[in-house]
Amino acid sequence: MPSGIDYGQFEEGRGVNYWALDRALQRELERIYTDAEFDWAESRLSEFGEIVGHTIADNADYVDDHGPELEPYDKHGDVQNHVRYPAEQIENERLSYEMGIVADAFEAPPGRDEPMPLSHNLAMQYLLCYADPGFDCPVAMTAGAALVLEKFDDGSLSAYYDGLTAREYDDVIEGAMFLTEEQGGSDVGANETRAEWDEEAECWRLTGEKWFCSNIDAEGTLALARTEGAPDGTDGLSMFLVPHGDLAGSPVTKGDRIEDGPLAPDEVNDQLYRRLKDKLGTIAVPTGEVEFDGAKAYLVGEEENGFKQMTEMLNLERLSNAAASCGIMGRVLLESKIYAANREAFGDTIDQYPLMREDLVDMTVDHEAALTYVLEAARLFSERERAERSAEPRSAETASGETASAGEDAEDEYRLMRLLIPIAKARTARMAVDTASYGMEVHGGNGYVNDFVTNRMLRDAQVLPIWEGTENILSLDVLRALEREGAHEPLREAIEDRLETISHPALAEAAETVESEYHDLASALATLAGEDGEYAQLSAKRLAHYVFDVFTAALLLEEAQADLEDGNGRMALVARRFVANELEAQDARGITSGDRFALEAFEPIVRHAPVDPETVSETVTADD
Structure with missing residues (x-):
């Protein structure tokens, strides 16, 4: 049995292996993975924890001070929609995607005959958020977009699915979800973006504005729009994939953009990235406003079924949000334990004083409670997706170990998942803000200064109660899960x-x-x-x-x-x-x-x- 951890041996919560120091994560994944899954994943997660704790953590601090910059026009005044990233951000992206943060949950990774459960994607996102919750947003949306295409595409967008689930960085297509419009906000049914069929180009054309577009320059963006004659409200919305641009009819990938820089004017889609938002935190993800001016788009799934399809992505996004919250709590807790074990005041380290001991105990309990809940919801989500992928009955066990019929078990998992996911996002987001705020207090004045990571963790945490639905919206979703799903x-x-x-x-x-x-x-x-x-x-x-x-x-x-x-x-x-x-x-x-x-x-x-x-x-x- 492992002995206790001496946090006084560390100077700060970087230059360490986050997986090795997070025994709560180890425990929970061993619980929700099969033995074969955990045996395969353990070394991979340890490797990723080492990368995040060293390179990605250092790069994230640099990116926070030198974030992406938008260059909407070239020197001739033509639209280029170019977002310039620091090299440190490119390195973080390459390291994460090539470690399989998205790919492993959709395509069988090396050493396995089938993909890992989607909970593995969430576990890797959790570790990534020890370093950069902002960059985790594009990762989460890439996985979400891949899930939507896996479920609803008829094969016509297979090139985009292949890019969203690519293992080589140069082949990667990042995803995004442009949902919010200025007049609508949480009222998605009020969206005004329109879609018209272009007979000559054999594609749809979108016209309208999206107001809060995270990962604005994603190579493959999902957006909702209303086709001609469609009813008002959410029932009339269809889902479209909007490319960043086209290269001889092929999707643009990360490799294309890194090697060749901005697209030529005739390769840019008919949209304008108007400006980036001046945000409090999550600097690594460029968030801005987009104008569609006849932008080329491809219908995903059935017309007027877009909102239902978007909710499938939203389930994963809300779990990603909750995983990010837990990751922030984990990093702040680690920094607090290390600081308290080294900071001397009045002749002793401050972790020897009763009030600090109580605070660290309760921070630890909060973190482990949040992580346990979120990964249980992730287990249910993964089981449901695995059942759908197999499209055949499966044997399963209830929590008490009694065998249940596959159909009943899958249905119960879905109904429980529908209840747990909005609660996971609502509760953990607030816990992350509170934990990050107190982590700053543990560090005293240093915690308030931008040179120390607690400052950034609080700024990044503050968006989590807003992303993917505010607490009020999520609470109403809880009522719907109870009323409609039983x-x-x-x-x-x-x-x-x-x-x-x-x-x-x-x-x-x-x-x-x-x-x-x-x-x-x-x-x-x-x-x-x-x-x-x-x-x-x-x-x-x-x-x-x-x-x-x-x-x-x-x-x-x-x-x-x-x-x-x-x-x-x-x-x-x-x-x-x-x-x-x-x-x-x-x-x-x-x-x-x-x-x-x-x-x-x-x-x-x-x-x-x-x-x-x-x-x-x-x-x-x-x-x-």
């Missing part, structure tokens, strides 16, 4: 199945609390089912957080039980602390309780020291 049923089964596994005395009190809260949650769900829509909407945000707390507590308790059976009581401490913080009511704010948990549990929770299961009920002293 998601409360698989939620109930998932929680009950996990609580039934808990038998260790060290978990008894926490399990009792969770079970009580679960019954209260069930009552809340029943109450909202009988109330009018206005009251349901008023309660939606509180409900989303309630589901997160109860479901996450059940997940952590299940893992704690398994770890206790394997001879380590550490996860029991994590689970108990999460339950105490999120679900237990304390008299006098806990001041009169005499609780010294954070002091006694510091070594095992913060430094991952193992705990003897025989002593975890009585004491939390870590094993030597």
Whole structure:
């Protein structure tokens, strides 16, 4: 069993292997991968963690100060839509894509006969966000665009799919999703972009504006537009792939643009990248405004089915957003642990003082709770996609280990996934902002200065509650999942199945609390089912957080039980602390309780020291 981690041996959270230092990620992936998947992935993730912790992390700091620049016109006044990137950004892109961050989840990587689950893409995005959450945005949208073409393209866009899933950087086509229009915002049905069929060119032509376009110069962008005669609202929207440009009828790739620079005027699509937004953070991804002026576009899937197709991409994008949130929390937590283990004040390192110990304990618990929830949602998403790819019945096991029919299991996974994903994005985004903000405080004045990474992590985190839907929009989506999908049923089964596994005395009190809260949650769900829509909407945000707390507590308790059976009581401490913080009511704010948990549990929770299961009920002293 691994010993605890001495964070005092490091100067800062760079020049390290992020995979090797993230035992929570290792634990969760070993849980959700098959043995064969984990055996293959472990060395690859270690290699990627090393690359991100060294080269990509250093490059990301440079890119934050020298971000992409837009040159919309050439010297003759012709539109060229050229975005100039620093060499450090190009290197980060090459390293990430050639490590298979997108490709491995769509095409069988070397050493395997089939692709890795999409959760592997999310795990790599998580590690990437230790260094650059901004660059992760194009990566996430590339995977999302590939998923859409895999699901809905009839083969006519296979060249774009091949580029989106390419393993060699020169062959890569990056994806984007241009959804937001100035007058619409979250009201996608108000979009005004129009699409007309061009008989002579045998393609569609888009006219309109998109207001918030991340990865503005993607080689393959997905956009929604309304064809002639289509109804108003989301039902009338169709999805189109909009190329950056054409080279003799072939898609433009990264290699074309790196070697040859800006496209010639006759190779540029009929659109204008008007300007880049002057953003608070996520500098690595150029975000701007686009005018379509008869831009060439290709219909994806069926006409007037675009919004439904976009929601498939949105599920993955929201999970990517949640993975990014967890990655930011992981990096800030690592920086805080290292700084606290080295910074001396009043004759001792600050991690020896009770208040800092409690803060680091709770930051660790928050991070592990968020990661556990997100990767469970990712597991469900991956299982659903794998079932669709195979297009045949599969055997499966429920969380309790009982065999279920493949059809019922797949349907339950989808319904539960529909509920968990918007909650994952909503809750973890807020947690990332709070964690990054406090990480700055741990570093004192240095944390507020641009020379230190906590400054950038907070700026990058601040967009996460906005991307892919605000918390209010996501909370309304939770109501839709409950009303239309009946998601409360698989939620109930998932929680009950996990609580039934808990038998260790060290978990008894926490399990009792969770079970009580679960019954209260069930009552809340029943109450909202009988109330009018206005009251349901008023309660939606509180409900989303309630589901997160109860479901996450059940997940952590299940893992704690398994770890206790394997001879380590550490996860029991994590689970108990999460339950105490999120679900237990304390008299006098806990001041009169005499609780010294954070002091006694510091070594095992913060430094991952193992705990003897025989002593975890009585004491939390870590094993030597």
